Amino acid sequence: MKQRKITLTESEIPTHWYNIMADMPNKPLPPLHPATQQPIGPEALAPLFPMELIKQEVSTDQWVEIPDEVRNLYSIWRPTPMFRAYELEKAIGTKSKIYYKYEGVSPAGSHKPNTAIPQAYYNAKEGVKKISTETGAGQWGSSLSFACNLFGIECEVFMVKVSYEGKPYRKVMMNTWGAKVHASPSQLTQAGRSILEKDPNSPGSLGIAISEAVEVAATNEDTKYALGSVLNHVLMHQTIIGLEAKKQLEKAGDYPDIIVAPFGGGSNFAGISFPFLQDNLLHGKKVRAIAVEPTSCPKLTRGVFRYDFGDTVGMTPLLPMYTLGHNFIPSPIHAGGLRYHGAGAIISQLLRDGLIEATSINQIECFEAGVLFSRTEGIIPAPEANHGIAEAIRQAKIADEEGVSKTILFNLCGHGNFDLASYEQFLAGNLVDFEVSQADIEKSIAELTTPTI
Numbered sequence: 001m002k003q004r005k006i007t008l009t010e011s012e013i014p015t016h017w018y019n020i021m022a023d024m025p026n027k028p029l030p031p032l033h034p035a036t037q038q039p040i041g042p043e044a045l046a047p048l049f050p051m052e053l054i055k056q057e058v059s060t061d062q063w064v065e066i067p068d069e070v071r072n073l074y075s076i077w078r079p080t081p082m083f084r085a086y087e088l089e090k091a092i093g094t095k096s097k098i099y100y101k102y103e104g105v106s107p108a109g110s111h112k113p114n115t116a117i118p119q120a121y122y123n124a125k126e127g128v129k130k131i132s133t134e135t136g137a138g139q140w141g142s143s144l145s146f147a148c149n150l151f152g153i154e155c156e157v158f159m160v161k162v163s164y165e166g167k168p169y170r171k172v173m174m175n176t177w178g179a180k181v182h183a184s185p186s187q188l189t190q191a192g193r194s195i196l197e198k199d200p201n202s203p204g205s206l207g208i209a210i211s212e213a214v215e216v217a218a219t220n221e222d223t224k225y226a227l228g229s230v231l232n233h234v235l236m237h238q239t240i241i242g243l244e245a246k247k248q249l250e251k252a253g254d255y256p257d258i259i260v261a262p263f264g265g266g267s268n269f270a271g272i273s274f275p276f277l278q279d280n281l282l283h284g285k286k287v288r289a290i291a292v293e294p295t296s297c298p299k300l301t302r303g304v305f306r307y308d309f310g311d312t313v314g315m316t317p318l319l320p321m322y323t324l325g326h327n328f329i330p331s332p333i334h335a336g337g338l339r340y341h342g343a344g345a346i347i348s349q350l351l352r353d354g355l356i357e358a359t360s361i362n363q364i365e366c367f368e369a370g371v372l373f374s375r376t377e378g379i380i381p382a383p384e385a386n387h388g389i390a391e392a393i394r395q396a397k398i399a400d401e402e403g404v405s406k407t408i409l410f411n412l413c414g415h416g417n418f419d420l421a422s423y424e425q426f427l428a429g430n431l432v433d434f435e436v437s438q439a440d441i442e443k444s445i446a447e448l449t450t451p452t453i
């Protein structure tokens, strides 16, 4: 029989996360204070995050041990399976080998619990009673609700209003795991009220929801904030994906030429690719790592590299990043998890140094890839995940045209069982492609008063 599914045992769950900061030739520039624009130290983050996560955020240790309790909870769904996509390969008639790592087996249905569990754990250890956060498509909010509940922490989620209205079952999931969920912008925060004053019908955005969640944490003594992507410690927690993938490919006697993952804030892309990039940085390997963003939110391929805020109102520290500007509101594509204006500091530095690649794909091609994948491999992917599949197919076709065979690994970061409304729209022929005009990008960037680099 063909080896289709490559599994690991629980004892093979990695014991350490990989921190690429240790091996980067150029470290990211420091974060700046939002008001003074001067570099900040770790203590400035203390109102928002527990100390252990702040330490991880600035750590340059190559390996960080995964606490036993976290590793133990990981085993609820980890190790996750890897598959060789034989049926997809056959359907596109490629000579290349396509593998995918499947993160949709987690309780929340995506990679997000990989960081939600340790974040809730470190907060609980430091006595935090409540965590506030934002969610776009609902993946992060549900993952954190699940994790907080395991540690007896209250969880309050600001959910981007369009998703709140369009994805009622994600909200019910969060409620089932015990969290409170508000449509954002809300009347509960200064940030929300100021947006609603200007635009009572605001559909919301991730940037706005972050402002609300940060405000709740900053103004309540017993509350901390958690972010599901972008930050260094989040990317590090997600390396569990790539570390497992490496062991699995080793079992299959293979090694990737190309790694592909969808890109929102960078966490699942970092998760699958960083452990392999370490081989590039230290051992002369030449794996290509390609981040795939939607054409409607092209910060990596068309944004500028400069300091910017992580949120819309301008409350977070300034981070060096590829950004479309923190006021940029992307078109309402169905891949809600990819509608974020910026990228993390590590990813941005790696891209600037030419150590990773980025591309963008329109939503119709992504859904075509997702439907082909469903009809061959069976799993219905999250709309975000379709971006990785579409690029994996593109790369296989390029290899075929060049008459070579490549080993391609992509991250199937989540399933789309709660996203069927978007498939319904696609199948009915109602989806449209969105290309941002250069004028819109320039307008948004021209509004920035943050430091250039």
Ligand SMILES: *Cc1c(COP(=O)(O)O)cnc(C)c1O
Pocket (backbone or CB within 6 Å): 110, 111, 112, 139, 140, 228, 229, 230, 262, 263, 264, 265, 266, 267, 268, 269, 337, 338, 382, 384, 385, 413, 414, 415
């Ligand atoms: C959150 C999310 C993303 C985007 O976030 P990254 O940090 O870039 O990974 C992509 N896919 C799914 C399924 C998500 O839940």
